[in-house]
Amino acid sequence: MNGGQDLGGKHGLGPINPEQNEPVFHAEWEKRVFACTLAMGATGEWNIDAGRFARENRHPADYINASYYQVWLYGLEVLMRERGLLVEGELETGKVQKTRPVKNLLRADKVDEALKAGGACDRKISDSAQFAVGDKIRARNLNPKTHTRLPGYVRGKTGVIAAINGAFVFPDSNAQFLGENPQYCYSVRFEATELWGNDNNSGSCVYVDMWESYLEPA
Amino acid sequence: MPHDGHDEDEGSTLSETVLRVKALESLLVEKNYVDPDTLDQLIDIYEHKVGPRNGARVVARAWCDDAFRQRLLEDATTCIKEFGFEGRQGEHMLVKENTDTIHNMVVCTLCSCYPWPVLGLPPVWYKAAPYRARAVAEPRAVLAEFGVTLDDDTEVRVWDSTAELRYLILPMRPKNTEHLSEQQLADLVTRDSMIGTGLALEATS
Structure with missing residues (x-):
């Protein structure tokens, strides 16, 4: 869902303010x-x-x-x-x-x-991965009102497959109790200029872990 | 998100929260949904037993033992398990190595994913909105707020923990530490250096 939790790139939230010698709990x-x-x-x-x-x-x-x-x-x-x-x-x-x-x-x-x-979320699946390391992909412009782990700031953006992490339980369906529907989860590299434009963004990039159905070839 | 529960202007909300939590816990116990001893044990484990000293041991070993370092970068989950650090929120570990030319840092923009077995529970700032919003969009400005300034030609790689993979950063070994033991090296490894918002401490001569 496009909710308050999807914070990547939002403005106006102020400084980080790390606390020195922070306790594990405050109350x-x-x-x-x-x-x-x-x-x-x-x-x-x-x-x-x-x-x-x-x-x-x-x-x-x-x-x-x-x-x-x-x-x-x-x-x-x-x-x-x-x-x-x-x-x-x-x-x-x-x-x-x-x-x-x-x-x-x-x-x-x-x-x-x-x-x-713990609770391992990796699963063996018989399908082979649709994408290979080095492939250029585009994050699909998906806007479900239900749970998703596809952050808004990458939707429609182009990146490169950096690694295949194996198959994992798909949160979008699992959160709705519609089954684990495991699929490949990739590490995808997005250049900062692609995500945020050309101002002050040289020399950085973001790696996002993305399930196969979040991606399309670019 | 405001700091957890110690802002003065939250007074009334906070006391409501305290009462609500007390009522909820009593109900959970009375309904036999939870074992009260389980609650105390969970708190004790994460308050006193699991924390960033675990991760520091892994980093120090990697600094001392190159074969271990190689294995750690290839199969972090297995290598970290050798220390007994495993399970909840560390089921699928990845280690990213900082070098002279690449600086890695970790965020979870969507919630608060963090490698519990090696770092314990995350600090408030890691879970709060400013870091989650800004780490992906302006990592150098964020690093500057932690007192970290990198060379212009260092590539900053931000890892957004959107799935169940959990990231530990292997910071660079500080200079002039050849004489230190693995245990002494572990003392130079800070929590923030393993998130990537800090560097390892310099050795005091």
């Missing part, structure tokens, strides 16, 4: 949101792509004005409400009104194992 509630999100992710009630969509699918001003863990909190609430894991009024009253067992409960003694295992 207790951030820790709790982080842990609740990971633990709920482990229930298997949704996938990582649906999780990303839940965070970004809101008014762009709200997305940008919320702090990072406020965005996570919002996303977690959305995902739970969609599945009836959280119902109207429960957060306000603190009283359970409705519940059901989740698919999987991550026990404390399995945390290390679960983190170590």
Whole structure:
């Protein structure tokens, strides 16, 4: 979706302001949101792509004005409400009104194992890659209202295949629970002048990881 | 995005958030969706056990052992796993090497993708809108805000983590460090040098 999350190239957002000796978390509630999100992710009630969509699918001003863990909190609430894991009024009253067992409960003694295992997204597919290293491509001008990992700033732009990273789960379909639909994911090099024009952009380029269906020959 | 939760003008929103999180966590536990010990353990791991010192060990090894460096650039996931750093948000690792002529840096313009097993959780600035917006469009200006100025003829390569590949930058080894041990070298490797927004520290003589 062309939402507040698609930030590449946007102006007016101010300086970077890195914080010296920054702590991992800035408040207790951030820790709790982080842990609740990971633990709920482990229930298997949704996938990582649906999780990303839940965070970004809101008014762009709200997305940008919320702090990072406020965005996570919002996303977690959305995902739970969609599945009836959280119902109207429960957060306000603190009283359970409705519940059901989740698919999987991550026990404390399995945390290390679960983190170590991770969630690999590469898949073996029988098709051969449509593009080869060195091929010139154009990023398709796709504007789905649903989840996509094709950033707006490359759409319609021309780049060169720099590497074939193997086949990966396709987030655009996976986020909608329409299947993993794995396809080749390429590293594509775009010159800064192609992306941003000729002013002050000499000597830099951007590499973007792009699924095959985001690309067309150029 | 504002800094996380310590801006004064966010006071009322912040206390609402705190209450909401408390209510949510209680419900999750009561409904048996989460094990409360699991929550504490997850926090402990990412607050105290996983962090950029992991990545620094990998970089220092690459500086000392050229065969390892070669393997790391070809198959980063396997090489990093040899240190026990693996799994969540590091399933598919790529290492990009900075040289005299090429400077690499990493961003995730669409969210906050970051190689957790080697760097821990990302800093606020990495996840916030200004860096995500500007790193791809004006990397040299961004680097300047981190105090990094590169030669005009150095090519800047920005890696936008739009997929599940996670990037670790192999910074250049500082000069005059031939006498240092691998462990001493690891102390020169900063988090930012492994994101590409910084350089490794100079050796103190």
